Amino acid sequence: MLSLYLVVPLLMFLVLNMPPIDLMRRAAFYFVAAVGILQVIVSNCMISGCALMGKDVLDGFFNFGVQKDQLSLVVLLAIGIVIVITSLLGNATIKETRSKFKFFNLLLIALIGMNSLVMVRDVFSLYVFIEVVAVSSFIMIAMKMDEEALEGAFKYIIMSIVATMMMLFGVGLFLISCGGTHFTIIEQSVRQDPGNILSKIAMGLFMCGLFVKSGIVPFHGWLPDAYSKAPSAASVLLAGIITKVSGVYVVIRMAMMFSPEPKIGKVLMFVGALSILIGAIAALTQSDFKRMLAYSSISQVGYIILAAGCGTGLAIVGAVFHFFNHAIFKTLLFVNAASLEESTGSVDMDRMGGLAHNLPAAGITSMIGFLSTAGIPPLAGFWSKLIIIIALWQAKNYGYAVLAVLASVITLGYLLSMQRRVFFGKPKPEFKDIKKENPGIVLAEIILAVITIAGGLMFPFLMEHLFLPLAKI
Numbered sequence: 001m002l003s004l005y006l007v008v009p010l011l012m013f014l015v016l017n018m019p020p021i022d023l024m025r026r027a028a029f030y031f032v033a034a035v036g037i038l039q040v041i042v043s044n045c046m047i048s049g050c051a052l053m054g055k056d057v058l059d060g061f062f063n064f065g066v067q068k069d070q071l072s073l074v075v076l077l078a079i080g081i082v083i084v085i086t087s088l089l090g091n092a093t094i095k096e097t098r099s100k101f102k103f104f105n106l107l108l109i110a111l112i113g114m115n116s117l118v119m120v121r122d123v124f125s126l127y128v129f130i131e132v133v134a135v136s137s138f139i140m141i142a143m144k145m146d147e148e149a150l151e152g153a154f155k156y157i158i159m160s161i162v163a164t165m166m167m168l169f170g171v172g173l174f175l176i177s178c179g180g181t182h183f184t185i186i187e188q189s190v191r192q193d194p195g196n197i198l199s200k201i202a203m204g205l206f207m208c209g210l211f212v213k214s215g216i217v218p219f220h221g222w223l224p225d226a227y228s229k230a231p232s233a234a235s236v237l238l239a240g241i242i243t244k245v246s247g248v249y250v251v252i253r254m255a256m257m258f259s260p261e262p263k264i265g266k267v268l269m270f271v272g273a274l275s276i277l278i279g280a281i282a283a284l285t286q287s288d289f290k291r292m293l294a295y296s297s298i299s300q301v302g303y304i305i306l307a308a309g310c311g312t313g314l315a316i317v318g319a320v321f322h323f324f325n326h327a328i329f330k331t332l333l334f335v336n337a338a339s340l341e342e343s344t345g346s347v348d349m350d351r352m353g354g355l356a357h358n359l360p361a362a363g364i365t366s367m368i369g370f371l372s373t374a375g376i377p378p379l380a381g382f383w384s385k386l387i388i389i390i391a392l393w394q395a396k397n398y399g400y401a402v403l404a405v406l407a408s409v410i411t412l413g414y415l416l417s418m419q420r421r422v423f424f425g426k427p428k429p430e431f432k433d434i435k436k437e438n439p440g441i442v443l444a445e446i447i448l449a450v451i452t453i454a455g456g457l458m459f460p461f462l463m464e465h466l467f468l469p470l471a472k473i
Helices: 004-016 021-048 070-093 097-119 123-141 147-178 183-192 197-214 223-229 232-257 262-284 289-310 313-344 360-374 380-394 398-422 439-457 459-472
Strands: none
Touching: 004 021, 004 097, 021 070, 021 097, 021 459, 070 097, 070 232, 070 313, 070 439, 070 459, 097 123, 097 232, 123 147, 123 197, 123 223, 123 232, 147 183, 147 197, 147 223, 183 197, 183 232, 197 232, 197 262, 223 232, 223 289, 232 262, 232 289, 232 313, 262 289, 262 398, 289 313, 289 380, 289 398, 313 360, 313 380, 313 439, 313 459, 360 380, 360 398, 360 439, 380 398, 380 439, 380 459, 439 459
């Protein structure tokens, strides 16, 4: 079954670029949406035990093999959901057929890269597929070909080059110090020789590269521009899943590998806490809707890094649960931003007001998204934040636990301000007769809002069957 995650997107990419090309351009959305839906179905089946978990046809076909654990399956499920939403948004917001066709091809390439890096089992293969995802991301950010989009893409490229150099040096040092780049070899080497300086340097370099990819403080400079200047569909993909898979997921995986090393955990916790605080404070000062969401993403990713650094079984559960929740509620909020941009031509919150009258779906679902982001019960974001705070408290990291609570209050503040400025009050004259929401965008908003609500209401079931098994990995 695992072969479906790689073979199906690759075959679909080949089919889309075969004659008759005009027909394929018109059908691209349906092909990509079908791939995303299939991935969601397969992931749910594998998580619930419906799939055959025997030896996969890809295991051994590549020298890196594939991952089959619960963490990989949860991330693959999140990828599938965001791909479906991104395809809906791309079809709704990209008008020119040729540009739409290019976007869907890039979306399939990004999907292949993300699925591959989630399933590989050595750090060199991780690096390779992170770069595959990065290249597709550069092009998507720059698709509008205007000055702002090119500036955002250029910043992303420069920072990615820095990250690439650090990760490559790290891979080389892993090979020298541990005798290989496979996860098992590195983990065994670290456990047998915890004082190995080279392996620690390798880990530090590789982690710094991942911090750049994740947009973590102090490597976050590129992220607000990339998120805010990219086309709406690309912003949704970047914020919803790409930075989390190519950066945050790998940080969680590496933290689990190096769990015996307390210094690495302390660094992760400090960086995570710094990101939580700076991201939340910076979001308070923004008037651009997408830039505010970008800084909010930095803050919310900080929670995941903080929990990964704590390293206990419950903390890892909280980190992965918040990873999944963040993929959903942040995608929802960026879809709301796309709806505003599509209907009003602007994302400047100071110019808006009363838009809930004209855009009721965006108004209602943005409320659901921001309440989940702020950790308000009974929505899904509340439970993942609560687990992280409890895990920090149990591990006697009292200061970090208090910070996590206080940052949630700040999050509630800036998101309430957003809701008031954009959706409440009387409609501004210039937006009195704006066009209604595109049905594709409304569908995307409803799907994500339902998942957010269901994730909170079904918390006991999800914990037992989806997230608690992570504590045993």
